[in-house]
Amino acid sequence: MHKALCALLLLLPPTATWPVTPRPPVLRPYEPPPTPYAAGHRGVDLSAPPGTPVRAVSRARVAFAGRVAGRGVVTLELTATGLHTTYEPVRPTVSGGDEVEEGQIIGEVEPGGTHCAIPCLHWGLKQGDTYLNPWSLLPRTPPRLLPYLDTPRSTIATAASATTPGSSTPSSIRRTAESTTP
Incomplete structure (x- = not known):
């Protein structure tokens, strides 16, 4: 990861809000691809049954709320960071341009239309065209x-x-x- 991006992530106040609560089991972690067009997993899959409320992990503006390739998607532009979080499959309860607060419900997990073997929420993080690990937004526990x-x-x-x-x-x-x- 670029030094400037690492510095930006460290300056962000860590959020205590997971996209779904209580903290769900992780079905598949972030696995960055070795090159921009190679295979990898560009987000985190969280176990979440259909109807589970999906929350904004940070204060943001809704950049997109709609359907992409038959799935509901919500993209949030995190306030003053240039970072975007994505959530799918989600039935949005927000619209493009809405301002949301950390923890605010932005939709609910849709049935079907997912790439997981069991119902899940795919949570991603991007800066421009670069995918990042969304866990970097969560609180950093000091080592003991x-x-x-x-x-x-x-x-x-x-x-x-x-x-x-x-x-x-x-x-x-x-x-x-x-x-x-x-």
Whole structure:
């Protein structure tokens, strides 16, 4: 992904709203194609039975709400980003030009007309002609370091308290990182 695009995605406030709630099982993840015209999966398939309400994952303007190749499609232009999210198959309850808020219902999953083996919602993200991973819009959970299973707790407590004044990183971890940094 381009550095400017990565920076844009990091500046976006992460949304807590999934397109369907509660958080559905993922039937097929985003699989970017190696080239623009190669095979791949340009979105995420979420398990969703027909009639499931579909929600806007962010504040947006409806760029398109209608039928494409016999399927209902909604495309939202995310406010001030140049990004578009797509949802299909959806029976839209919004119209082109409408402004929507995060979490607002924009339609419902239609029966049939899907590429999944079971009913699903295909959720996509694009910038221009470039497909992106829609999961990048969801909250980023900060990583947590957990102790090794065979490390005694007393060693962990000692290492955590061995910080240099003004630093929150234990000196033993800092030394290890410094010795492995080129």
